[in-house]
């Protein structure tokens with residue numbers, strides 16, 4: 211099997227195909243510390259792309275509560291039960307990826323969810339890790355935790371879905387790295403469903419073919435961010451491109467946050483697909499759990515995040531989340547603002563570090579009403 | 586493009602004529618009589634044809650080639666359960682796991698299939714039977730249906746592994762799901778999950794829960810049928826036949842024919858599937874394997890046990906079986 215360098219693993223790994231990296235790679239930063247699990251992203255995606263018959267239990271975007279939630283049910287722990295836990299030596303993965311255990315006559319290591327596994331997308335919602343003593347919530351910090359994990363297709367560098375398809379009906383676009391299933395060629399074998407470690411390809415019973423998040427490519431082609439990004443209430447999402455051919459650029463917000471500062475980390479990098487949704491780990495969750503999810507960079511990322519207030523360049527890049535419908539490819543911190551520019555040079559975002567505060571009088575003389583603080 | 590059945594040799598020398606008793610021969614004799622009657626041939630011509638047919642049959646037998654007799658059109662059974670099949674010649678095709686290409690079939694559940702065939706000089710009907718304890722006729726996430734296929738080389742040298750770059754194969758593919766679509770109605774969400782409910786499907790018109798295809802005739806309502814809109818043949822919501830024609834030039838190259846003249850029917854009865862594949866000997870389509878009266882060819886068989894997760898390359902298949910069509 212050909213070898214490919216996987217920068218997230220610090221080593222080469224087996225992958226069934228050779229291909230140069232795309233001209234640039236679509237990528238996202240999701241700040242788990244800010245997600246409120248409002249599911250606006252889920253609804254935005256579903257209303258636009260998956261509201262047809264046959265797509266009732268298909269959510270290209272979903273938001274689940276960790277540690278117990280998962281859509282489809284136990285999507286991640288069932289694979290971990292097969293692969294065993296990841297082990298790293300420094301920043302190099304020593305355990306095998308999903309491409310390195312099955313030989314060349316079987317698709318990557320994976321598992322097939324049953325149909326019922328899709329029918330409770332919100333299972334485990336808001337559940338914390340254990341019960342707490344009566345009254346503990348009022349007596350300070352208690353050790354139980356949970357957090358929200360928003361998930362879409364990772365438009366992976368080395369997609370397992372693509373590697374598993376015996377018809378080569380899945381392709382990675384050269385212009386932006388978006389991974390698509392050719393809806394004309396797919397014959398519904400569901401090999402991609404079995405192989406994707408993130409379970410982000412789905413079988414549609416009306417199409418009798420598989421489908422997946424299309425990365426909102428018609429919008430990306432017009433320089434617009436994905437619907438799930440634009441609609442995000444918590445402004446946790448930043449959509450852009452990683453540099454693939456050449457050094458990361460410090461003025462590219464995605465390069466800066468992901469590649470240069472390593473504040474945001476890939477989800478389950480040990481599977482080897484090179485996922486391109488990068489998560490800022492939740493600072494209140496123990497590292498033991500997080501390191502299986504996000505790899506060895508967790509503690510450094512948490513430390514950086516806690517010091518964000520003094521890190522204006524990094525904070526500036528993050529302030530671009532939810533600041534524009536246009537994809538920002540260049541940014542600059544200027545005085546008390548961060549500016550973002552679209553590909554064509556248009557200034558599309560100007561965000562102050564400190565939001566202006568207006569204090570209004572308790573009594574409104576114009577309308578003859580009293581204002582109440584309801585928050 | 587070259588041809589699947591080799592043309593019969595012209596003017597091959599006379600061979601001794603012999604009457605052979607037995608089921609197959611009985612079918613043949615009836616057949617000759619019918620052909621003679623149908624064509625109004627005089628006794629002499631009828632006898633000559635009968636002699637020619639028998640010569641071919643004997644030679645095929647000597648060569649170990651499966652001989653496909655010719656009967657009158659009305660006597661060709663299209664129903665796979667027609668008792669007439671019992672007296673048609675049969676051959677047992679050994680099947681094994683597909684282990685040449687990713688993904689391989691890990692476990693075999695079918696070891697052989699029985700193939701029978703009859704023709705009328707213009708059409709040939711293949712009857713395929715194999716044991717399967719339970720019929721799997723629908724698909725869902727992680728759920729697959731039973732299926733079978735016959736393949737014919739479009740040129741003589743095609744490997745049984747679905748042909749290669751220079752030697753395409755022509756495939757007739759039947760799926761239990763498509764049979765159910767045709768026999769009952771397009772298998773919809775509620776056929777799998779009766780209680781599924783959605784308040785709204787954009788632009789669908791009809792009573793909830795909205796049936797496909799009837800309530801989705803507005804083209805705007807079909808926007809979410811992405812694979813159907815892209816023309817994917819597996820996503821046809823207006824399917825009328827359970828058999829699809831395809832071409833292949835090796836693994837992963839399967840391509841549906843836009844034009845298809847093949848048909849068929851599958852029936853599960855008493856622990857076995859029985860299928861008929863019906864197709865004309867000759868077509869205008871250069872992608873099709875062509876057959877001649879008195880010509881030889883090869884056929885390959887593949888069987889999928891949906892209940893055991895068989896799908897795509899995860900299948901049982903056999904090597905080529907040589908056959909000869911009656912002159």
Ligand code: SF4
Pocket residue numbers: 244245246247248249250251252273358360441442443444445446
């Ligand atoms: S819209 Fe944003 S905040 Fe709301 S659930 Fe989705 S990712 Fe979280």
Ligand code: SF4
Pocket residue numbers: 362363364365366369370371372389405406407408409410411422483485
């Ligand atoms: S997340 Fe899954 S579906 Fe998306 S590119 Fe990666 S392997 Fe494929």
Ligand code: SF4
Pocket residue numbers: 254255256259270271362363423424425426436437438439
């Ligand atoms: S990128 Fe677009 S298609 Fe993919 S999950 Fe987000 S909204 Fe849906």
